[in-house]
Amino acid sequence: MKKLILNAVIFITLGVYGQDGVYFSSMKNALDSMNNIRSLEDFNNIANMFQRIAEAEKDKWLPYYYTGYLYIILGIKQQETDMCDQYLDMAQENIDKAMEIAPDESELHTLLGFLYQGRIMADPQSRGGTYSQKAGQALEKAIELNDNNPRSYYLLGTNLYYTPEAYGGGLAAACPLLEIAREKYENFTPADSISPRWGKEYNSQLLEKCRNKD
Amino acid sequence: MKNFLINIMIFLFFGVAEGQSFISGTVTNGSGEPLTGANIYLKNTYEGCTADGKGEFTLETRLTGSQVLMVSFIGYVNYEEEIVLENTVQKFDIVLKESSNSIDAAVISAGFFEASDKKKSVLLKPLDIVTTANAEGDIYGAVNTLPGTQTVGETGRLFVRGGASYETKTFMDGMLVRSPYTSGLPDIPVRGRFSPFLFNGMIFSTGGYSAEYGQALSSALILNTNALPEEDVTGISLLSVGCGASHTKRWENTSVTISSDYFNLAPYFRIINHSLDWVKEPESIGGTIMFRQKIRKEGMIKTFSSLNSSASSLYYTDYNTGTDDLIKLKDKNFYFNTTYNDMLNDRWMIKGGIACTYDGENLNVNSESINDIHKAYQSRLTLTNLLNDNLSFKFGGEMLYDHYMQLISSPVNDNNYDFGYGNNILSVFIETDIKAGSKVAGRFGVRAEHSSLLSEFTLAPRISLACKTGKKSQVSFAWGVFYQSPRDKYLAYAYRPGSEKAVHYILNYQYRHEKRTFRIEAYYKDYDNLVKYVASDDPYMYIYNSINNAGSGYAKGIDIFWRDMKTLKNADYWISYSFVDTKRNYEDFPVSATPAFVSDHNLSVVFKYWISKLSSQLSITYKYASGRPYYNPNNPEFLADRTKAYQNLSINSSYLTQLFGKFTIIHFSVNNLPGFDNVFGYTYSSEPGADDIFEAHPVKPYAKRTFILAMFISIK
Numbered sequence A: 001m002k003k004l005i006l007n008a009v010i011f012i013t014l015g016v017y018g019q020d021g022v023y024f025s026s027m028k029n030a031l032d033s034m035n036n037i038r039s040l041e042d043f044n045n046i047a048n049m050f051q052r053i054a055e056a057e058k059d060k061w062l063p064y065y066y067t068g069y070l071y072i073i074l075g076i077k078q079q080e081t082d083m084c085d086q087y088l089d090m091a092q093e094n095i096d097k098a099m100e101i102a103p104d105e106s107e108l109h110t111l112l113g114f115l116y117q118g119r120i121m122a123d124p125q126s127r128g129g130t131y132s133q134k135a136g137q138a139l140e141k142a143i144e145l146n147d148n149n150p151r152s153y154y155l156l157g158t159n160l161y162y163t164p165e166a167y168g169g170g171l172a173a174a175c176p177l178l179e180i181a182r183e184k185y186e187n188f189t190p191a192d193s194i195s196p197r198w199g200k201e202y203n204s205q206l207l208e209k210c211r212n213k214d
Numbered sequence B: 001m002k003n004f005l006i007n008i009m010i011f012l013f014f015g016v017a018e019g020q021s022f023i024s025g026t027v028t029n030g031s032g033e034p035l036t037g038a039n040i041y042l043k044n045t046y047e048g049c050t051a052d053g054k055g056e057f058t059l060e061t062r063l064t065g066s067q068v069l070m071v072s073f074i075g076y077v078n079y080e081e082e083i084v085l086e087n088t089v090q091k092f093d094i095v096l097k098e099s100s101n102s103i104d105a106a107v108i109s110a111g112f113f114e115a116s117d118k119k120k121s122v123l124l125k126p127l128d129i130v131t132t133a134n135a136e137g138d139i140y141g142a143v144n145t146l147p148g149t150q151t152v153g154e155t156g157r158l159f160v161r162g163g164a165s166y167e168t169k170t171f172m173d174g175m176l177v178r179s180p181y182t183s184g185l186p187d188i189p190v191r192g193r194f195s196p197f198l199f200n201g202m203i204f205s206t207g208g209y210s211a212e213y214g215q216a217l218s219s220a221l222i223l224n225t226n227a228l229p230e231e232d233v234t235g236i237s238l239l240s241v242g243c244g245a246s247h248t249k250r251w252e253n254t255s256v257t258i259s260s261d262y263f264n265l266a267p268y269f270r271i272i273n274h275s276l277d278w279v280k281e282p283e284s285i286g287g288t289i290m291f292r293q294k295i296r297k298e299g300m301i302k303t304f305s306s307l308n309s310s311a312s313s314l315y316y317t318d319y320n321t322g323t324d325d326l327i328k329l330k331d332k333n334f335y336f337n338t339t340y341n342d343m344l345n346d347r348w349m350i351k352g353g354i355a356c357t358y359d360g361e362n363l364n365v366n367s368e369s370i371n372d373i374h375k376a377y378q379s380r381l382t383l384t385n386l387l388n389d390n391l392s393f394k395f396g397g398e399m400l401y402d403h404y405m406q407l408i409s410s411p412v413n414d415n416n417y418d419f420g421y422g423n424n425i426l427s428v429f430i431e432t433d434i435k436a437g438s439k440v441a442g443r444f445g446v447r448a449e450h451s452s453l454l455s456e457f458t459l460a461p462r463i464s465l466a467c468k469t470g471k472k473s474q475v476s477f478a479w480g481v482f483y484q485s486p487r488d489k490y491l492a493y494a495y496r497p498g499s500e501k502a503v504h505y506i507l508n509y510q511y512r513h514e515k516r517t518f519r520i521e522a523y524y525k526d527y528d529n530l531v532k533y534v535a536s537d538d539p540y541m542y543i544y545n546s547i548n549n550a551g552s553g554y555a556k557g558i559d560i561f562w563r564d565m566k567t568l569k570n571a572d573y574w575i576s577y578s579f580v581d582t583k584r585n586y587e588d589f590p591v592s593a594t595p596a597f598v599s600d601h602n603l604s605v606v607f608k609y610w611i612s613k614l615s616s617q618l619s620i621t622y623k624y625a626s627g628r629p630y631y632n633p634n635n636p637e638f639l640a641d642r643t644k645a646y647q648n649l650s651i652n653s654s655y656l657t658q659l660f661g662k663f664t665i666i667h668f669s670v671n672n673l674p675g676f677d678n679v680f681g682y683t684y685s686s687e688p689g690a691d692d693i694f695e696a697h698p699v700k701p702y703a704k705r706t707f708i709l710a711m712f713i714s715i716k
Helices: A002-017 A019-036 A040-056 A061-076 A081-101 A106-122 A124-145 A150-162 A171-186 A200-213 B002-014 B126-130 B139-143 B266-271
Strands: B021-029 B039-042 B048-050 B056-061 B065-072 B079-085 B089-096 B112-116 B168-172 B175-177 B199-205 B219-225 B233-239 B242-250 B254-264 B277-295 B299-318 B323-343 B348-365 B368-388 B391-410 B415-436 B440-451 B456-468 B473-484 B500-513 B516-534 B545-564 B571-585 B601-611 B616-625 B646-659 B662-671 B681-684 B696-699 B706-715
Touching: A019 A040, A019 A061, A040 A061, A040 A081, A040 B039, A040 B048, A061 A081, A061 A106, A081 A106, A106 A124, A106 A150, A124 A150, A124 B126, A150 A171, A150 A200, A171 A200, B021 B079, B039 B056, B048 B056, B065 B089, B079 B089, B126 B139, B139 B199, B139 B219, B175 B323, B175 B348, B175 B368, B233 B254, B266 B277, B277 B323, B516 B571
Parallel strands: B021 B089, B168 B219
Antiparallel strands: B021 B056, B039 B048, B039 B065, B065 B079, B112 B199, B168 B175, B199 B219, B233 B242, B233 B706, B242 B254, B254 B277, B277 B299, B299 B323, B323 B348, B348 B368, B368 B391, B391 B415, B415 B440, B440 B456, B456 B473, B473 B500, B500 B516, B516 B545, B545 B571, B571 B601, B601 B616, B616 B646, B646 B662, B662 B706, B681 B696
């Protein structure tokens, strides 16, 4: 029944706003479902939704972006390195396609940094070195493209947070970056209701640890 | 009631004529398991749904006319079907084929040990090599903890499945490394010339390897160098035996790494207890330059060059003459290779390269001087045609010019001799990789070689098959024929026996689940055409009477490997066990016998533990090898005696820290911590004593325990 209503809504918006309206409302609908995620299956369902939109709207980077984003999360939540990599490969494919459309989009470089962090989580011992460098480079590129993107700073912070102290990481090293990220989040207004806006909550959680440390 | 109202509403909006189509059904895999989460949609539209826990789906749509139904799921090949929608109800039972790239797909694995940090999961990681205790940072030392290898402690070389060390060849980025080991004095183990840090991947083949490689009877060690480094970095290393420095500069698509190192074992040998009578402890200086250039999207040019010079001298007791000989060794080694890799288009892949080796070794025994000069030039080109996901062809050719010269000058009788040869080996090979879905994979190849020196043509067919027996397990089989030119020691003195031959049969079962791997491999290796001669009294061994290819032999055995990275938290261990039964009648053997380098049972237990509180890794390696045969002139039966079993327990620890704000690793290792008293074999005096008994002299490690202390600093 929900489907039926959705179809109806799509057709109505199609009538009123044209094809772009359908795009916008479908994206909004998929994003709204992200608020009610209860299981890994839900993540997958929504990834499927975004994937369908992406395939239907091949000139838009945002659906590929969200598909990639969800695949990264699905990857991180896998127990086995191989499975994790398989999801991250799917994420990479989507990010590649998005980058062909918008090569200079700061959010995409940020997401690439996030993906590299996923690779580390799958096998920290043998990948920590290479991939934390790769992640760092992608995130710095993202900042270069848009200094106001809070997610780049937030991920740079987590990159350091999860790096062993011996390698120059740790909580103390991460805190200044997380603080910058907090400021950027405060001043950040997404371009529209379907633009990326994630990361703020976990950033605050980590910042909480910074405060407790002192 | 609510539904009814909505329906009414929809009807009001769209009118009565606009109907709906229903597409429903199930999505399963080949074994009938539901594929929960599969994406079912109409191509290039927003319409779609996800398969539920039973693999069932229902898709309602208002679209009409011709559409393409798409079904996709991670690890499976996309399903596409053209359908026509006319307010109809259609049912589909869709079976997705597992993608041949899926992680559970069959892969060729008989005789294969792969280490790589690429995404696809492998048995070992490059880091595992560096951190294995007992290996002391040597690639060959680490490979020696894998099944199929023999512990031959006094050499440091690789002996694989009953094969002698010359039967294993090393390749770097596909190019032959003519002299992979450092130059060594008698009974002092050698090391690999190249640092394990240069490589991001390795394939150790214990047999049945691809037709791409040749001229190795038993085994191939295939090393792949790192691609573009991530960023600029300067490294400094300080060791108890030397020091080194390196610098890497990275540009957008280019990188250059320059490094040099200096080793001097004099201070070290003055601290430890050892049995050697050094005149000059080993000293070496060397440098490498690596260049990387990315071309277009997928292309890469890699250049590697290294130059090394070493010298040492000691007094060595010769029990044949009963004298202490002064032996001086000097070695100069140069190795260079350049490779090029690219995709010509979607289907064609090109790989090519050139390599050259110069190795000049000068050995002085008392006043006699022996110069051994090896030169090798190689060029290679391989083309791969990726016809589709399930079929690819690879073919290529290779030219190898091998040149060897020995110059001997003996002031005693004022004689100079020179020996040598040049051999041009031309090879072509073709190989095809076939996958039948995800369950079966096969590789069929053949290699043809022609040697100008031997005027000989050989044809070596090879087959590998892999078949899934379950989701996590597979059985593989390999069969192949391998040829290798006779060794320098015959060819240099104008003897021209033909190539030696081995036929491999390998059966392998592998189970891997999560972070555990179990592998068992049974093999049979049939040696034929081995060089055989009648021993002469010539003390220099330049005369081989009635040399021919009548030698033969066999090796059969079982290798077992178990690795578990899961059971113990922060710990990883592997156990390798090899059993080999081998006999051969070659060289000057009077009868068929087990050669002196073989121990029937070999066991390695490698354990690594990460202590995060101390930012340290602790690694322990235990090795056991049953007794090896040795020649005892007092025993009428040839090679019938056995040494006692060999045991070794080594530990190392690496501590990660910051020094002056720079990332630093402090490394400490002890080899043979408990001080097991090992004997590798015995040499005998050439003349019997008064009681008609030849006196035995054990060959032992030069020190009971050895240690290394090292510090690596990297500056970014």
